[in-house]
Amino acid sequence: MSIKENIEEVRRRIREAAIRSGRNPEDVTLVAVTKLHEADEMNEAIDAGVTDIAENKVQEILRKKEDVKPVRWHLIGHLQTNKVRQIIDQVVMIHSVDSVKLAKEIDKRAAQHGLVMDILIQVNIAHEDSKFGIDEDDLDRMIREIADECSNVRISGLMCIAPFEENPEDTRPCFREAKRLYDKYANGEHTDRIDFKYLSMGMTNDFEVAVEEGSNMVRVGTAIFGNRDYRSEEK
Secondary structure: OOHHHHHHHHHHHHHHHHHHOOOOHHHOEEEEEOOOOOHHHHHHHHHOOOOEEEEOOHHHHHHHHHHOOOOEEEEOOOOOHHHHHHHOOOOOEEEEEOOHHHHHHHHHHHHHOOOOEEEEEEEOOOOOOOOOOEOHHHHHHHHHHHHHHOOOEEEEEEEOOOOOOOOHHHHHHHHHHHHHHHHHHHOOOOOOOEEEEEEEOOOOOOHHHHHHOOOOEEEEOHHHHOOOOHHHOOO
8 A cells, every 4th residue: 555545544443442432533643663664655644634644763864854745853762961962943842751861951952042941751661671661660759750850841641662462452451550640640730841632642553542541642663664674774
């Protein structure tokens, strides 16, 4: 199928998952993950209605951005503090904040550009050593420290990555716990610095389960663009 047809199919699946869980499909944002895909494919997706694009690496955003049509850019991969200055005015949201140190650097660079950066805190719900993210036990402390010390950062929600499972149903407990944490803050204090609106979870293999469990932002790549050529990743 074409990229346009793939997007239509993904949107259909999102819609049905949302309806199954009694939610409005319009409340779920589709973020197209374009890692290892080029500008022509990205523009095809934008022409088909995609409004949000995500990359894992800072250098990929910088390399592609000039050739891509206007779109909302997200950074979803691990961000090193020394790369923040390169990306701070290039994206609308950073999904993968996993330390106060990183948040402070984002705050510093955002202030230099006169902007407030929306961030999501990445929580490692499954406690996987291979994944970034903080433990849920550290979430209260981290939110408070960032809110107290970072005036040019707005904590807009949480992001999580479930373990890969052959059966997507096996990801349900992970997503359910992430939603429980999200609700704790979404139903709590709202300020200029804490305003929980987004629960970013669900990828190609499991986004329907994620939507059923409360995700309102899914990050889908392969189901839209097809399999990636990983041989070109380091070029």
